Amino acid sequence: MTVVGLWLLPWVAQAQPAAGRELVVGTRAAPPFAMKNAEGQWEGISIDLWRHVAERLNLRYRFEERDTVAALVDAVSNGQVDAAAAALTVTAARRQVMDFTQPFFSTGLGVAVGRGGATAWLPVLRTFFSFGFLQGVLTLLAIALLVGTLIWLFERKQHEAYGGNAMRGFVAGVWWSAVAMTQAGAAQDGPRTLPGRILAVVWMIASVVTIAVFIAGITSALTTQRMQGVVRTANDLRSIRVGAVAGSSTVEYLGMQRIGFQPYNLPADGLRALKAGQIDAFVYDRPLLAWTVQQDFPELEVLPITLDNQNYAIALPLENTIRVALDVTLLATLRSEWWQQTRFRYLGRDASN
Template sequence: MRCWTRSVLAAFAAALLFASIVSPAADAAAQDETPITGELVVGTKEAPPFAIKNDKGEWSGISIELWRKVADQIKLKYRLVDAGSMPALLDRLEKGDFDVAVAAITVTPEREQRIDFTLPYFEAGTGIAVRGDHIANWMPVIRSLASYGFVQAALAMLGLACLAGGLIWLFEHNTNEGFGGGMAHGLSSGVLWSTHTMTQRRVGGAAPTTLAGRIVAIVWMIVSVIAIAVFTAGLTSALTTKRLHGAVNSIADLEYVRVGVVQGVSTEDALSRRRIKFQSFASPAAAFNALRDGSIDAFVYDRPIMAWMIRHSGLAAELTDVTFEPQSYAIALRNDRTLRKELNVALLEAEQSDWWKDILFRYLGQRTN
């Protein structure tokens, strides 16, 4: 009898223990399954053409219209709130002031640790904007002439001239008075002769008379013509490129110019990883103003946003052909697996529709397949 009683009590205790373990998990699962019924607070910030705010406070843009599309599809109630900046938008989302964040929000590993993201809905890249008045801007040319590469090439040409002049002096100083008169006088006469030959200047003076000296002279004449042609062609090409296209024609050029970025965006991390110094600005408009005033030489930011601002604001700037650091835009939200899944399904459906193609064409002037 006692054994039977002990068995019943043990089974009852085990059931209570199992219920205490399973119940919180079930409650959490049930909480995740709870549908969204209240009004969502959706944070955003101006980032045309993805989030545009007019004078009346009304919002439009690619990201805003996409959010409205998916929110209507899954029947979400919401209100839009302007966060002012990207750091404020992400911080308030992480703190719980916002339930969702919609703008040109780039997915990064650092941000993924703080908040959650839906599937990406737009693939972009980082672009570089420079001043548009290159024809009136000689500073890139001046910087090119003072660059290490130009000095290195000039010293190489001078070194070749000294080598040829030294050989001429070596073979001629004992028999040719023009290269005699002591080592200093003879060497300087040899270098002067080789420089005249390299620049194809016909001046009076000593000329090689020995067989070895004349062989050196013939070889130097051929080499100097090729060397000066290569040097002139390379210099002309470089200066023309700098003159017409500015000082930035590759990512590596950013190391030698003054770079501006928008504070708190992923571009800061991208430039820091490449050890490129930069100056941060509060907004894209402030960075474009600095570019116009000459405070910076290049503005690095999301390429589609800069293209929109240049095209619609009449800014005296242009985009280079350089694009780096691919970016994916997504909707950011607090950790809520149920809402994320619903949004992902709605996003996929929207992106596969003709409606999405029309939105991209209306704002960006591009068609997708």
């Protein structure tokens, strides 16, 4: 027997009261943590982890499926099952009615949106109505007005286009300044005085640089906004139509953030509603959301942000007799090469997240 096996012997003995009967382990479809293969057998990160731990503790068990998160939570809290291995998040509300093992996976909430479409243009519109954009436009206008005023003052006695009525001359100066700044065409009625021509040369050269910098800044801002997506923080969810799975930890988070949402029984239901344009974003556990979108909804995408912090663990009824044994075995397993390979097999490059 290995050193690790000898070290686990006391905890295996502690779990023996439960090993005398067949445990009922609740689960629900939550790929890639719990799902059925082509033969109808359960597999996934949580399922494989439970099998690995149960084998070392000599536990007999069978899986029992529940349709929803709420049904699985109720089954654990009411003692209808002896454990739950799926993708259950540890929350304060759940901890009041059930027990949890050591967390085995840390994640957060992801946000799915449509690829393209009207919603995808919201970040662009947000940029054009942002304070920074308006500030840049007003700055350019102020400089154009200043140059136009100076041209009028320099030219009003030497150039008939800027003479006569003060308002007429001022408007002519500002118009020439705007045309010269934007390079919209050949600027008519150019300055004739030496100060006016010096100012005109300086302004035309400076305006080329100013416009180029302004356009580059706006292009960069638009690119960044499009890459970040319609949602960057929880605040952005308040201005769009949001969907979430009823009874999930996502609902608790949205409630604390005072964010309204449309409830759905299953993630697939919410993603179909998103695809149909009935909602603008769907919020759910990030790894589960990414898996479902990748497999079944290529028209959608998961934004590169993570909201909230979540921990997955095996759920147990209160006053159970095997939590300590499970914890010790889990802690040893989570540091093993087997666990690293299991995560990589299901999550690939996202296994380190």
